[in-house]
Amino acid sequence: MDNIAGPPVEGDNFFGREADINTLRELLEHHDLLLLGPRRIGKTSIARALMRVMREAGWRVVEINVATCDDERAFVEKLETALRQETASLGDKLWDSVGTSLNAIRARIQVIRIPVPGAGSLGVELRAAPTKDWATVASELVALIAGLDQRWLIYVDELPIMLLTRIIRGDPTTGVERVRRFLDWFRNDVRGLPGAARVRWLVSGSIGLDTLVQQHAMADTINTLRQVTLPPFSEPEVIAMLDRLGARYGLALAAADATALLAGIQWLQPYYVQLAFSELRGLLAAQPGAAPGTLIDATIEQVAQSAAYNDFHHWEKRLADQLAPATAGHARALLGQAAATREGARVELLLATLAERLPNATAEEVQRLFVDLRDILLRDGYWGANEDAEGRRYRFLLEPLRRWWLRRNTP
Template sequence: MRNIIGNPAEGDDFFNRPIILAKLRRELDNLANILLVAPRRVGKTSLVIRLCEEWRADQKRKAVFLNVEGRSDEFAFAEKLIDELAKARLHPETMTWAMGVFSKVRQGLGGKGIKVPGLEVSLGEAADADHSTLGKVLESVFRKIEEGDHPVLIAIDELPEFLLTLQKADDGPRRVIAFLHWLRELRQTYRKKIRWVFLGSIGLDNFVEDQKLQKLINDLQVFTLEAFSADEADAFLKALGESNELPLTEVERKEVIRLVGWPLAYHLHLVFHELRDLESRSISTAFESLLQPQKLAYFDTWHERIDIQFSAPDTAACKAILGHLCKHPDGRERGHILAVLMAKPLADMDKVEEQLGRLMIVLQRDGYLLESAGRYAFRSFLLREYWHRRHGQ
């Protein structure tokens, strides 16, 4: 296992989580479609890449993993999906035909009939009724898979990112609803051979709750992924040390786990990386070194995702809450946090109460905060210190 920072862990770099993978496979075998929810950086992408690898180990099964971050509209989403299904060598004839249709539309040759953006894109008068829109072309691909012999797992990473982009496009909110409807219909119509897993660094659960669209994903089974347990973290550090010529003693591993507080693989990788670079082999120095200004970028995803995920007023409120809590290692009561938000000019008590309730749920779900005995505090010491140094003037 290499000491890789940032990218998803694949192959030999993946520290196995067999119990969780077995549970996921059991759910899928029971025909569930999964919404994987977890705080940021817990290892969702790495886990699902491994799930796909294991799924493919059975020759009959196919799996596709697609990251739809950066896809600008429904067409780009569907194009990526078709591309990946084709790479999995499923029904080559159908796929070649579907890819041909997509590339024709992409080149503007079929552009004459384009009326509206999205999957209702008409393919022109010549198309037969069954293949008259892009949506229908896709459906015939799914029908083919459903009638075939290969169970297919489709894992979609960063769907909420895509939905947030789509929402800002022309007629965005309506298109988001139509798109989620379409996906739901696919799941429900072709449900014997096709399994779905959704994941993302922004939770789909947060997105649909914010938009009041929960009913469009309520067929998905929620599966929660947590950070490593203390035992897993210990075995992880042991394996990391042994494969990187810096075996850690039991006492050292315990100290790293104690200081990191919340054992995310990402944080353990970071601390180990610092330790390797130090001559002193001092764990406290490794933590201090990790929080130096030039290293703060390691944690920037935690504030960038807030900017993407929330409206401007909610972003400001989240930053006010986190800016306040990073100065209080022992946490603060809800009333104190409410007072911080109420201190803004023209703050309306009812609205601020509602906003605080909503945001505290998301901040806990995404792994920023933890509530204990009525006090809210940063879940990770590293994250708290990062916030303090970066934003907590």
Template sequence: MYNIIAVIAMRNITGNNALGNDFFDRKFEIARYWDKLETDNLLLLAPRRVGKTSIMKTMASDASQHGFAAVYVDVSDSENELRFVQKVWSSLLSDCPDVAARDQISGWLQNSWAGGLVKSFKKAGGYGFSIEIDAGQTSWQQVGEEVSALLGRVDARCLIFIDELPVFVLKLLGEGSQASVERVHQFLYWLRTIRQQFTIRWMLAGSVGLDTVAARINVADAINDLHIEKLDGFAHEIADDFLQALSASYGMKLGPDVRMRILERVGSDRPIPYYLQLMFDQLRQIGNEPTVANVDAAVENLLRPAHKNYFDYWRQRLFEELGRADAEAAILLLNRCCYEQGGELRSTLSLSLAAMVADPDQRESKLRFLLDVLQNDGYLIESERERWRFYSPLLRAFWMKRVAPPPAGSPQEGER
């Protein structure tokens, strides 16, 4: 049971990262990650909106208790490798809470040849520095290695949390030309060398499976030194505690039957915290003592066109991550799976790709790749042998109502 002070302070967060008193549980997962980080670098794989960023930011702020000087870096907006390097090192200089480590790094950097490439090296915010690198003729790999070597000499143990690494990698990959595949190879092998040569710990994350992307372009060995951890939604009893804690915090009464119905509708098997938060937000607007019927009404409301944004990134992100052709193929598979609660047979899914990929061998490898991505990313799950269904009942309901073409003769069409 959770202590009453934390319960009172917890707020209903429906978009931003959940931090501080708003961050619920994850004790088991976080203890495990700290344990693994003693010996390994981690790759955290999880579906969308499960709470990766909240976990990594929470860990970064507690890192000193575990003997690490840590920073959190989101690399989704880095447009090339040099910007990636710049962003990581800049974050260390400006955000690392270990002042001694920061001063050591910035002092060395200013005196190193890499320091000579730094175009601007300015005070950022209240403390620390931000750097702007002009590499000129020097390769980004050399710049990265030089700065990593400096980090390797720091007295503190450095830990770098990299968020959205796969989004960055997929951006480099673009439409997948031979040249860009080669570029991604170089980047991933370079990052592996950095991990192996220097005494920095890394925890990498993203909502598309880096393992799937690496396998797709034949560089699985570039990440095989990483220890993989899969993060799921809350365990059922934690989700129930979470709903109780939120309702106590807002002076609401959520009876066991109401909580049970929420979990059924969101998905009682590892419900995604974000959707519990959204449901709670809906119920909070209804009144202090919502009923089971109110839960069903709240789901209907969430699925209205006005709330399309809550779910539509599941569709949009497929395009960003996979490119147009594969995204369209993935959507076709999801369209097939959504109408059957128990899911669709793999053989039927294969047939539905036949118009796009005629060759049976190529079709099989495309299907395997897409199902891997859709599973890693939390869309689908193999419910029983050779049958694929939606992981979240809520996402399935959204997909049926707002994405998949309605079955012939259905009245839904006009609503979309």
């Protein structure tokens, strides 16, 4: 197993998660899945591991990453290309029967009409010619594969990025309506197709689609997608993972050192284990002969710093992506309080912080906003709740992120 910290991992480099894969596999029998979670928790990696399992079980599987799709047509185009590739391997006879239909659909994709942002009805009229609504064409495409005697898994990665940053941001006039239509297509049109149950969808992304649809009062549009999350590893799993990495790089950690490393990370998602292992290797290379145990604190500090310019900014940015500017500011203020100590902040202090920022709000309004933000921050993996004799505290799940956050908010 290689020490990879960043890109999706596959094959021997994919560690553990057997139970999660089994759960997803069982759920897929009857559900479409929505796998949301912060960056780097291993969504793409597990989706690919699941695809492999499903393929072995006789399913047809395709993956599309729609992060760069500017509009619905680009989405349909991407889906068509992926399905074309997959159906090409079906064998001559089946391919002959779908190939012609796919060609016809491809021609229809060319004339899909997409609303022109800000152009009003005039802009639409200018694009005369026979046009097709993207949803009709997309449904034809799905109906085509649903009609084959096969089960399908379609993995759509980064859908929230397409919906939020491309469509809602890119089209302030009708973007929200278009997103609603898109999600409605998923929920109603696709599921209404004959043979729809043969086609399963796994949608994933690092921006909270759940938060996004709540903000725009369209939570109903995703209620047929079964939400799944990736839990952190248990301590024994991480110890086993460190053993495997240690064997590969000749870096065996004593049990106490491994425990200290875990205590420094706190939130045992495999990415942070990989990152810590890689930093430890770096420190050992710079100080050959040093006992690994003497470098654990430095390793954790390194993780908090080295990730600074790429990963941790994402945690800040996704608040701004998902929430209205003022609300994102409130969330950052709460997290600023929670970052002050490893133990986190008491709920009374957090409420007082919000109240101070909202001088005109009633206590009830402050409380309601707190509960909303609290739940978003819980769901998105920023903090967890801890109960002790003195009451409830909210504390960062990932210790290196807390240190980063604290440093960023300290002048």
